[in-house]
Amino acid sequence: xxxxxxxxxxxxxxxxxxxxxxxxxxxxxxxxxxxxxxxxxxxxxxxxxxxxxxxxxxxxxxxxxxxxxxxxxxxxxxxxxxxxxxxxxxxxxxxxxxxxxxxxxxxxxxxxxxxxxxxxxxxxxxxxxxxxxxxxxxxxxxxxxxxxxxxxxxxxxxxxxxxxxxxxxxxxxxxxx
Numbered sequence: 001x002x003x004x005x006x007x008x009x010x011x012x013x014x015x016x017x018x019x020x021x022x023x024x025x026x027x028x029x030x031x032x033x034x035x036x037x038x039x040x041x042x043x044x045x046x047x048x049x050x051x052x053x054x055x056x057x058x059x060x061x062x063x064x065x066x067x068x069x070x071x072x073x074x075x076x077x078x079x080x081x082x083x084x085x086x087x088x089x090x091x092x093x094x095x096x097x098x099x100x101x102x103x104x105x106x107x108x109x110x111x112x113x114x115x116x117x118x119x120x121x122x123x124x125x126x127x128x129x130x131x132x133x134x135x136x137x138x139x140x141x142x143x144x145x146x147x148x149x150x151x152x153x154x155x156x157x158x159x160x161x162x163x164x165x166x167x168x169x170x171x172x173x174x175x176x177x
Contacts, residue, residue, distance in 0.1 A: 035120035
């Protein structure tokens with residue numbers, strides 16, 4: 001029996017691989033969060049950062065778009081957007097094509113937040129390369145890409161290239177990573 005099939009005795013129904021992936025993701029976000037806090041962005045949390053990444057995509061983004069992409073109601077999206085607007089991350093303007101809609105735009109603070117997230121992600125990868133080497137990181141990405149191919153897109157993803165979804169290591173802050 002391989003490690004991926006070994007049951008987790010503390011969490012029946014979970015495997016060692018599943019637990020390791022959850023712990024790794026938690027550790028990743030802890031490292032990112034520490035760098036964000038050090039840069040003065042300790043006031044953002046999921047799903048707010050994801051909303052900012054959605055708004056960074058080309059074209060207009062509306063509150064309804066945010067709700068659809070996150071899989072939540074328009075009202076729920078509106079609450080998240082209101083908080084981001086209140087803290088200086090988004091501006092909200094009437095849509096020129098639909099009076100019922102509001103178009104969201106990033107402020108310079110939001111743009112700097114997204115750059116900081118991207119830089120923090122690169123710093124984590126650099127740290128991993130120092131610890132386990134280029135080949136170790138490349139093997140990690142191959143394994144994660146293999147698992148990700150079976151999942152399809154997360155809510156809000158949809159960026160494609162010839163042959164399928166973007167692999168994990170090619171994503172940028174504004175494209176769902």
